Amino acid sequence: MEKKHYERPHIIKLEAGMPGKSGIRTEQAPTTHIDGMAVKELVKTYGSPLFVLSEQTIRSTYRKAFKAFSTRYPNVQFAWSYKTNYLSAVCNIFHQEGAWAEVVSGFEYDKAIANGVDPGKIIFNGPGKSREELIMATEKGSLIHIDHLDELYLLIEVAEKTSQKPRVSIRVNMDTGIYPMWDRFGFNYESGQAWDALNKIMHSGKLELMGLHTHIGTFIMTATAYAIAATKLADLARSLQQKFNHHLKYIDIGGGFASKNTLKGSYLPGSDTNPSFDEYAEAISSALINSHFSPGELPLLILETGRALVDEAGYIISSVIANKRLSSGRRATILDAGVNLLFTAFWYQHQVTVAQGVSQHREDTTLYGPLCMNIDCVRESVNLPMLNINDQVVIHHTGAYNVTQWMQFITLRPNVVLIDENGNAHVIRESETLESVTGGEKTPEHLIKLR
Amino acid sequence: MKIKHQIAISDTGFLFNPATGESFTVNPVGAEIINLLREGHTWQEIIDKITEMYSVERNSFEKDLHEFAGIMKMHQLLDKDE
Amino acid sequence: MSKPRYTIAVTGLNAIDSPGPGVAVIRGLLEAASFDARIIGLAYESLEPGIYMPNLTNHTYQIPYPTAGTDELMERLTYIHSRENIDVIIPNFDAELYSFMKLEPKLKQMGIRMFLPTFEQFEERHKVNLTKFGEKYGIDVPLGIAITDPAEIYKHEKELDFPLMVKGKWYDAYIAYNMEQARNYFNKIAAKWGYPVILQKFVHGTEYNVTGLGDGNGNTIAAVPMRKQYITDKGKAWAGISIADENLMDLTRRFVESTGWRGGFELEMMKSNDGRYYLMEINPRIPAWVYLAVGVGQNIPEALTRLALGEKVEPYTNYEVGKLFIRYAWDMIVDRSEFENYSVNGELKKDEHGKETL
Numbered sequence: 001m002e003k004k005h006y007e008r009p010h011i012i013k014l015e016a017g018m019p020g021k022s023g024i025r026t027e028q029a030p031t032t033h034i035d036g037m038a039v040k041e042l043v044k045t046y047g048s049p050l051f052v053l054s055e056q057t058i059r060s061t062y063r064k065a066f067k068a069f070s071t072r073y074p075n076v077q078f079a080w081s082y083k084t085n086y087l088s089a090v091c092n093i094f095h096q097e098g099a100w101a102e103v104v105s106g107f108e109y110d111k112a113i114a115n116g117v118d119p120g121k122i123i124f125n126g127p128g129k130s131r132e133e134l135i136m137a138t139e140k141g142s143l144i145h146i147d148h149l150d151e152l153y154l155l156i157e158v159a160e161k162t163s164q165k166p167r168v169s170i171r172v173n174m175d176t177g178i179y180p181m182w183d184r185f186g187f188n189y190e191s192g193q194a195w196d197a198l199n200k201i202m203h204s205g206k207l208e209l210m211g212l213h214t215h216i217g218t219f220i221m222t223a224t225a226y227a228i229a230a231t232k233l234a235d236l237a238r239s240l241q242q243k244f245n246h247h248l249k250y251i252d253i254g255g256g257f258a259s260k261n262t263l264k265g266s267y268l269p270g271s272d273t274n275p276s277f278d279e280y281a282e283a284i285s286s287a288l289i290n291s292h293f294s295p296g297e298l299p300l301l302i303l304e305t306g307r308a309l310v311d312e313a314g315y316i317i318s319s320v321i322a323n324k325r326l327s328s329g330r331r332a333t334i335l336d337a338g339v340n341l342l343f344t345a346f347w348y349q350h351q352v353t354v355a356q357g358v359s360q361h362r363e364d365t366t367l368y369g370p371l372c373m374n375i376d377c378v379r380e381s382v383n384l385p386m387l388n389i390n391d392q393v394v395i396h397h398t399g400a401y402n403v404t405q406w407m408q409f410i411t412l413r414p415n416v417v418l419i420d421e422n423g424n425a426h427v428i429r430e431s432e433t434l435e436s437v438t439g440g441e442k443t444p445e446h447l448i449k450l451r
Numbered sequence: 452m453k454i455k456h457q458i459a460i461s462d463t464g465f466l467f468n469p470a471t472g473e474s475f476t477v478n479p480v481g482a483e484i485i486n487l488l489r490e491g492h493t494w495q496e497i498i499d500k501i502t503e504m505y506s507v508e509r510n511s512f513e514k515d516l517h518e519f520a521g522i523m524k525m526h527q528l529l530d531k532d533e
Numbered sequence: 534m535s536k537p538r539y540t541i542a543v544t545g546l547n548a549i550d551s552p553g554p555g556v557a558v559i560r561g562l563l564e565a566a567s568f569d570a571r572i573i574g575l576a577y578e579s580l581e582p583g584i585y586m587p588n589l590t591n592h593t594y595q596i597p598y599p600t601a602g603t604d605e606l607m608e609r610l611t612y613i614h615s616r617e618n619i620d621v622i623i624p625n626f627d628a629e630l631y632s633f634m635k636l637e638p639k640l641k642q643m644g645i646r647m648f649l650p651t652f653e654q655f656e657e658r659h660k661v662n663l664t665k666f667g668e669k670y671g672i673d674v675p676l677g678i679a680i681t682d683p684a685e686i687y688k689h690e691k692e693l694d695f696p697l698m699v700k701g702k703w704y705d706a707y708i709a710y711n712m713e714q715a716r717n718y719f720n721k722i723a724a725k726w727g728y729p730v731i732l733q734k735f736v737h738g739t740e741y742n743v744t745g746l747g748d749g750n751g752n753t754i755a756a757v758p759m760r761k762q763y764i765t766d767k768g769k770a771w772a773g774i775s776i777a778d779e780n781l782m783d784l785t786r787r788f789v790e791s792t793g794w795r796g797g798f799e800l801e802m803m804k805s806n807d808g809r810y811y812l813m814e815i816n817p818r819i820p821a822w823v824y825l826a827v828g829v830g831q832n833i834p835e836a837l838t839r840l841a842l843g844e845k846v847e848p849y850t851n852y853e854v855g856k857l858f859i860r861y862a863w864d865m866i867v868d869r870s871e872f873e874n875y876s877v878n879g880e881l882k883k884d885e886h887g888k889e890t891l
């Protein structure tokens with residue numbers, strides 16, 4: 001006789017006011033498969049924990065975003081923000097879809113070149129570019145976004161010796177009603193710094209002014225902030241037209257769209273409250289179309305969208321190491337993936353589902369990672385069914401910033417697999433070995449022997 | 452281990468303790484254990500029966516049973532141990 | 534003449550010391566002159582009294598909290614609709630309105646009507662935006678500042694002055710008399726309702742409330758002003774009296790006309806000691822004391838149902854002045870099996886209420 005499925009015995013006291021289990025009966029169906037691949041199989045083949053990325057979701061999200069803008073504005077270009085997720089397989093999906101590259105360091109720049117991106121389609125942002133990097137980017141004809149006056153002067157100096165004229169924009173910061181205001185990057189709009197920098201560029205004659213750039217912040221929950229940003233950049237463009245008869249090639253509105261994740265401290269889930277691509281596109285496109293630009297001279301609109309394009313495509317599969325009762329009687333579960341892999345757990349309430357069928361009995365649980373430090377908490381409280389050791393959970397919306405901000409702290413990093421559009425899995429980054437961490441170490445002669 | 456004798460459990464897994472007025476919900480394995488306790492089965496017999504019926508290792512069930520008993524005790528559903 | 538019969542689902546059955554409006558709304562619906570109502574209760578928690586009250590609901594279903602997201606809610610409502618064939622839903626909680634507004638087009642396709650404010654109305658009247666709202670429509674509001682960091686209380690201490698109000702984005706409001714209290718309330722509210730937390734200038738005066746209904750085209754279909762007679766320690770009116778105050782009525786009509794308000798509402802006003810009227814808060818739904826309005830001649834739940842169904846509704850022009858509502862507590866005797874049924878199955882069928890079986 002087939003034995004019945006076992007679930008740990010479990011009893012919950014009904015507290016006054018507590019919802020009975022049926023109120024949450026439908027909450028979070030188990031995630032047994034990702035893009036048609038069984039979670040159990042993935043773990044068996046590639047180990048646990050495991051990062052999984054869905055090519056299908058990346059492509060469909062990109063197309064949705066592109067459509068939202070291209071149906072409202074004549075000339076749209078996305079530039080993939082490498083820092084969000086710079087695994088080559090992921091970057092190349094975006095490049096195949098038509099995205100340029102947006103990088104903020106020499107390392108990211110080299111990565112984009114190695115991926116085969118046309119240097120003229122690389123946007124070089126960030127406050128920390130070196131002289132050598134500026135020379136290289138200038139020679140290759142990349143788009144250099146100037147962050148501060150010192151960089152502007154350095155670039156004028158560089159331009160004396162390079163064969164090419166640097167192709168530049170300035171980054172502008174401004175008040176868009178968003179708090180906090182990111183005024184540490186670029187030149188301020190309201191105080192006139194930005195206009196001042198543009199004048200210096202135009203008068204120098206050494207730089208080719210291509211466009212204007214802003215990045216107003218990240219996880220921006222109101223589309224109207226973008227309308228304000230677009231309007232302010234359009235105003236600067238108009239001033240350039242009037243004073244110098246100079247027509248800009250593009251306006252780069254940066255990234256910052258919210259993904260469908262839920263921020264800690266919000267009451268309603270992000271999937272309900274965060275603006276859609278259509279809402280952002282409507283705000284930005286209308287602001288530009290309604291500005292002074294005549295129809296024929298609308299500049300190219302560049303978007304450096306990061307997290308909103310890739311968050312939903314990422315999952316972490318993690319296994320239960322142990323269950324505990326805390327001294328308060330609260331249930332706690334220890335997972336094999338913690339904040340070392342899931343940096344974003346610091347600001348998101350990531351959705352977590354179980355990977356196997358379960359009964360309706362659930363309990364509030366704290367999910368901890370495997371690290372021996374107190375901040376290693378994946379969810380402070382999540383209502384989950386009873387989990388057995390070696391059961392799996394799936395952590396959702398982990399595609400952005402985790403494979404770039406993860407920490408090699410205490411332990412090695414696991415495999416990353418991509419499930420392609422035909423449902424085949426590919427390892428796109430192998431799990432680390434002792435060698436991958438210690439390979440660069442050099443031990444002085446006298447410290448090699450232990451005695 | 453003995454369950455307090457007045458405690459009743461319904462088919463739906465709803466448990467009421469008339470002595471304290473507290474109500475609980477119990478999942479199927481938990482309900483099975485409570486019914487076995489009510490019928491007077493011993494710790495060992497419970498382990499035998501449950502591991503026979505459900506796909507679970509003896510060791511791992513025994514650990515879960517310990518925890519379950521601990522929670523029952525915390526909720527004062529067990530008679531004081533002899 | 535036979536009246537039409539509608540199935541109406543109502544939330545907010547928590548008729549407790551800080552009550553939800555559901556039970557009062559249902560009483561209005563059951564007394565409607567123009568239709569017969571069959572009531573479906575929608576509840577979150579298993580001890581909401583309205584679930585168990587006799588002659589109130591026909592059947593109550595548990596629904597998921599707004600935090601679970603609209604997909605969960607939609608799934609549950611689809612199930613309930615398949616069993617009950619709902620004509621109208623009247624949501625009564627601030628915190629759930631957003632989700633219902635989001636689902637309005639989908640529910641409409643299924644044949645379920647609601648009569649809710651638009652997203653724009655809902656947002657601009659929000660506590661967080663009230664100061665801007667006042668400027669836009671030329672209505673006096675107390676200075677309010679939304680903050681996300683307790684350190685900001687120091688920054689605004691001068692402008693606001695103690696005592697000041699500390700309010701949650703969705704619920705909860707406390708009077709803080711000093712910095713320490715303000716910080717404590719900030720933390721308490723932030724933990725429960727998230728950010729931002731609103732600091733509001735305290736206005737000394739007398740509190741008046743108006744409940745009303747806008748048709749979405751700027752017409753005020755109903756409006757009854759009330760002065761609170763007795764206030765509980767949670768700040769809720771336990772008794773109140775209908776009054777005649779043309780200033781309040783003018784302000785209400787101006788509010789409805791300038792915003793084109795759609796749906797039920799409650800305006801919380803303060804008449805300051807120097808005789809000025811301040812709009813303290815706009816609740817985008819029917820308040821718990823709405824039965825006073827029904828009792829003095831303006832059946833707001835009935836009118837709202839008819840507007841939801843697309844009927845033309847003539848504005849109410851009169852109400853009886855000087856009538857009191859006095860709330861009371863009443864202990865019901867409930868069989869454990871009902872509580873058990875509701876807790877385990879997530880739904881409870883009650884007998885047909887008196888009116889229907891007549």
Ligand SMILES: Cc1ncc(COP(=O)(O)O)c(C=O)c1O
Nearest residue numbers: 081215218255256304305306307
């Ligand atoms: C200049 C710039 N562009 C684009 C991005 C991508 O932002 P997001 O992932 O919020 O869309 C960032 C992120 O910090 C950035 O600094």
